[in-house]
Amino acid sequence: MSAMHEKRTVYLNGEYLPEDEARISIFDRGFVFADAVYEVTSVIDGKQLDFDGHVARLKRSLAELDIREPLTREALLDIHRELVARNDITQGLIYLQISRGNPGDRDFLFPSEDVAPTVVLFTQSVPNLVDAPKARTGIKVISIPDLRWDRRDIKTVQLLYPSMAKMMAKKAGADDGWFVQDGFVTEGTANNAYIVKDGTIITRALSNDILHGITRATLLDYAREAQMKIVERNFTIEEAQSADEAFITGASTFVTPVVEIDGTAVGSGEPGRIAIRLRELYIQEARKAAI
Known part of the structure; x- marks a missing residue:
């Protein structure tokens, strides 16, 4: 992003942060093993398109990989809406990624259940999403x-x-x-x-x-x-x-x-x-x- 652009506010594990302050561990399994799933939701008129479809598919992806579901539909919707408001998105996209988390080292075996999934969301403004x-x-x-x-x-x-x-x-x-x-x-x-x-x-x-x-x-x-x-x-x-x-x-x-x-x-x-x-x-x- 150029210096003219204001920094985006992103979501990471329960916090809203400026994009350049969001940090994840080098041991996060999303980074080391691509052990993570994602969804991209479109925003038109500041509202989410097909939101429930994306949440249902997210739940299915997590279940297929035995990654525990860290947030409810309601919590996810709140985060999506908060990011739209904080970043003033009229038309654009919201990217959501959930990884199996950071076990503190690199190991092919899945970590124990007490390792919390890593949750990341960020916005992308696309003013000509509809009129592409x-x-x-x-x-x-x-x-x-x-x-x-x-x-x-x-x-x-x-x-x-x-x-x-x-x-x-x-x-x-x-x-x-x-x-x-x-x-x-x-x-x-x-x-x-x-x-x-x-x-x-x-x-x-x-x-x-x-x-x-x-x-x-x-x-x-x-x-x-x-x-x-x-x-x-x-x-x-x-x-x-x-x-x-x-x-x-x-x-x-x-x-x-x-x-x-x-x-x-x-x-x-x-x-x-x-x-x-x-x-x-x-x-x-x-x-x-x-x-």
């Missing part, structure tokens, strides 16, 4: 072999390979990557992947192979209510390239059209009608339900 330039132009993606571990349904902080994939995409002059496993698209680096053919929305079914996207779940609910046809199944890069439209969903991207895959234009090469409609629908409905 990429939503108007669409994004270009490249296919990348999916070399991640097999429990992508747990939202852990081990994001090295998605980070490498983002860099591969950047080097190739694209915006993002779509992971491919056994010939089929799994998901994007930080988002779920979709194609549209003859008016039908096609996206991979939920399993351990992909993250159970909160924006995905909410958007599909809204799409069903709007009488749109949805099929959950695997699809290939070739099928995606010959689709009428493609798009991604994620907490920070909402619904963003994909206009090119591995150098091949999708449909007209412009953001598709259904993707544009779904973005409007999602923002409108999520805004109404925000807390």
Whole structure:
């Protein structure tokens, strides 16, 4: 952050602190083993989008890794709201991370139950979250072999390979990557992947192979209510390239059209009608339900 920016207030283990005063131990398991989970919640009009979905997924991630739940839903909501107020966030994101904590040394074995989880939250102001330039132009993606571990349904902080994939995409002059496993698209680096053919929305079914996207779940609910046809199944890069439209969903991207895959234009090469409609629908409905 530049000197012109005021310091953010962040949350660490029960305290609200200036960002440069927040400290965690070098022995924290989040740092040493990526033994931590996270969530990112969008903020529009100073309110949380899909908050309960994020809390439910957080609880599930913690349970899958046997990390104890340090805070209730109500306490988490209070912290989110306090950070929004203290940092004057109108549009932006709140990042939440919970690690297994600091056992005081490095050991592969999990520490005893009395080691408290480390809880960190911070805000990111994104003034054009709703009116994002990429939503108007669409994004270009490249296919990348999916070399991640097999429990992508747990939202852990081990994001090295998605980070490498983002860099591969950047080097190739694209915006993002779509992971491919056994010939089929799994998901994007930080988002779920979709194609549209003859008016039908096609996206991979939920399993351990992909993250159970909160924006995905909410958007599909809204799409069903709007009488749109949805099929959950695997699809290939070739099928995606010959689709009428493609798009991604994620907490920070909402619904963003994909206009090119591995150098091949999708449909007209412009953001598709259904993707544009779904973005409007999602923002409108999520805004109404925000807390």
